[in-house]
Amino acid sequence: MIVVVNGYNCQKTADQCIRSVFNQTKTDFTLIVVDDCSDDRTDLVIDRFTDDSRVISLRTEINGGAAYARWTAMKMIKALNVVEPVVWIDMDDYLCNDKALEIVQEKYDGGAEVTYGNIIYPNGHVSGESYTRDADF
Numbered sequence: 001m002i003v004v005v006n007g008y009n010c011q012k013t014a015d016q017c018i019r020s021v022f023n024q025t026k027t028d029f030t031l032i033v034v035d036d037c038s039d040d041r042t043d044l045v046i047d048r049f050t051d052d053s054r055v056i057s058l059r060t061e062i063n064g065g066a067a068y069a070r071w072t073a074m075k076m077i078k079a080l081n082v083v084e085p086v087v088w089i090d091m092d093d094y095l096c097n098d099k100a101l102e103i104v105q106e107k108y109d110g111g112a113e114v115t116y117g118n119i120i121y122p123n124g125h126v127s128g129e130s131y132t133r134d135a136d137f
Contacts, residue, residue, distance in 0.1 A: 001026065001084050001105060002077055006034040006069035007042065007091025014045040020094035022049075026101035030080070032056045032073045033091075037063040042091070066090065 003021050007014065021031055033046050037060045050057050060072055070088065077086065085108040087101065097103075100117070107115045 001029040001087065001101060002032060002080075002082070003029050003087045003089065003101070004032045004034065004070065004073040004077075005089045005091050006036060006066060006073060007038075008036040008063055008065075008069075009038045009040045009042060010091035011038070011041040011045055013092045013094075014042050015048075017089060017091050017094045018046070018049050020096070021089070021101075022052075023098055024095065024101045025099050026105060029101060030054055030056065030082075032058065032076055034069040034073050035059045036065065036069040037061065 005014075005017055005021065007017075010017070018031070018033065021029070031049075031052075031054050033049070033055060035042050035046055035058070043059065046057050049055050056076060058072055058076060060069055062068075085104055087104055089095065095101075104115055
């Protein structure tokens with residue numbers, strides 16, 4: 001499994017986001033972290049995690065936005081030449097369920113093409129619904 005975390009100027013949220021990935025019960029993943037040319041100290045937060053062999057840290061040369069950062073990650077995924085599920089997390093978000101990656105893997109193994117979850121806001125409001133699109137849909 002590949003987990004992609006991307007963001008711009010997320011020094012205040014990067015640690016919680018990345019730790020939420022490391023706190024998962026599923027531990028066999030590659031974490032690609034893309035700093036979208038931040039001008040705060042996001043890079044220093046990311047650097048604290050790069051000793052882990054599962055982490056690939058990338059920095060864009062320009063601040064191109066979320067789509068550009070994700071495209072940068074996609075180039076790395078292509079270079080790795082792997083076919084695995086990819087989980088996308090914005091650096092100002094985090095996984096609040098320690099089994100989130102296990103759930104995605106189970107859905108993928110069962111033939112799902114797309115799985116997404118809810119957003120839980122700090123006030124407790126839940127947005128969206130969980131959804132899985134099976135390959136035969």
